[in-house]
Amino acid sequence: MADTVYIPAYIRVHLGPPNKDAENVTVPFLSYVKNVASSEIYPTWPQNAIRANMYAQISFALNRIFTEHYRSRGKDFDITSLSDYDQSFVYNRSIFEPMERIGNELFNDYIVRGDSIAPLFARYCDGRTSTCEGLSQWGSVDLANQGLTPFEILQRYYGNDIRIVRNAPILAITESYPGYPLKKGDQGTVVARVQNQLNRIRRSYPSIPETGTVDGIFGQKTEDAVKAFQEAFLLSPDGIVGKDTWYKMQYIYAAVMKLANVHAEGIRLEGEIPREFSRTLKLGDSGKDVNIVQFFINNIASYNPGVPSVTVTSSYTPETMAAVQDFQRYAGLPVTGEVDSKTYEELYNEYQGTLLAHESLFRAEIPKKYPGYPLRPGSTGNDVRNLQLYLLAIAKKYPEIPQVIAVGYFGDLTEKAVRAFQEKFGLKADGVVGPATWNKIISVYEEAAPAVGAGG
């Protein structure tokens, strides 16, 4: 049992009874809290009743983690999704605004008893069809209607010796909330951190304007960027980095970086990934081929919450084996934990799918400025690859333009596509991409891409 209580950044949920095989999903704890509340109680209830219930739900989940309730029984998850065993969680469900807002405020607050550091095993029942020694969900509504605060409601059910631990540290998230809101006029390294994160998030969410120089000064531009971030993520757009905005930013930054890192690793490994299966990989093996499998897993994990990320060690660790088992479960393969030819084929196939998705998604980060020299048959490199990504998107709207392959080599297919584009848009059809053709491609792409997506 742990002796310090951190809020986990992520929680692993088993989507079924504990002793039955079922998919596991790893989700941010913040999202989990909102999901459970939306699944367990009504959004039309009084705010104080919702808050009291959410404190109980958070404490219950943290108790499961702190006591290693399932992990100590050999399970590779923290909690189940079922109220018969734990509390209701529905993967990929809709969330209600009150739960979204209150969850942002108190997801790292929990109940303890007396001097204990352990999150309370906060049992609860609906109070209508079942009762128990713990909070009554419907009873909390009556108490809220009588004017009791969330804490007073909790005391009624769990005793007067409870207290609330607030703003507990988050495990594996770069920085905890500084404890006070950041606003225009503030200065310091913590402001610089916010500016850095916003500027990186902006590359994926281009509606967020630049903060300007990362100088640690919370000026007008930083405030505008914070407001745009808040608009994008349905937070109150006040331009102040309070606890809710702070943690939302941390989670989004982590998700953006996770995807960007696997994308960058993919570029680094390009050309080194064999299509063909070479040998069966199992626990204890090591080598470059293990490294490739771990890379596949991390690529898939960046999109699929049912497959956990692994540390890239080039050794087939128990962590790697567990992730392979999760992948096999997801893909409907025999769950052996070994990479045989069929598993390798499916890993490769899924990985190739993520590459195509990357091409589709990362279009916003493709430079739109003319590269400074004409691209023609025989040209190679990133500029050619970018050109091909644009042409791919345009070809979706204009089927008379042949589809190219984004490989970074200007071959016959690319030349045909360029000529077809030039003919269609009244340019000299010479198959060479100079400034006029480049700029026309960008303007046609800008018009075509929002509806069709690049590389789709």
Added chain:
Amino acid sequence: MEKTSVTAGGAMENQGNGSVPVGEGSLVVLVTTSDGGYPLEGAIVSVYNEEGTEKFIKTETLYTDRDGKTPVIRLPAPVLTPEQLYECKIRPYNVYTVALEYPRFYTNIHKDVQVYANIESILNSFMMPLPANIGDAPKTKVYIIPPTRCLGPTGGGVNG
């Protein structure tokens, strides 16, 4: 800033709750990769009635914006008294089917998305890439939201 919104083009009615007044709730859809790692701009969003047979917002195709977000979609929803909510004989929300399409990704279909009167529902749909070679396998992922507890099969148990 005032949010842009679209209103359902379907009949303003409750679903099987004829005796209850009809009000209005809302839905915002965010379409991203897992955990919000990347927004999917230009995803096609379709909202259907409970049976999935009648499409709402008939007059225009609804796309997500640069943040992967739709405008606020206004939808009919029943208005219950607190007593009716407690009795749990009438469903306190309307349900809709929401479909999300984007090239190179599975189409996500969310069934029974709950909309309460005067409450905003937020559907953050995480999209997953299609395998490069999918063959004849289904290209959709279906997520079904179960009914609220007192209307559904669960109850009792540890936290019943």
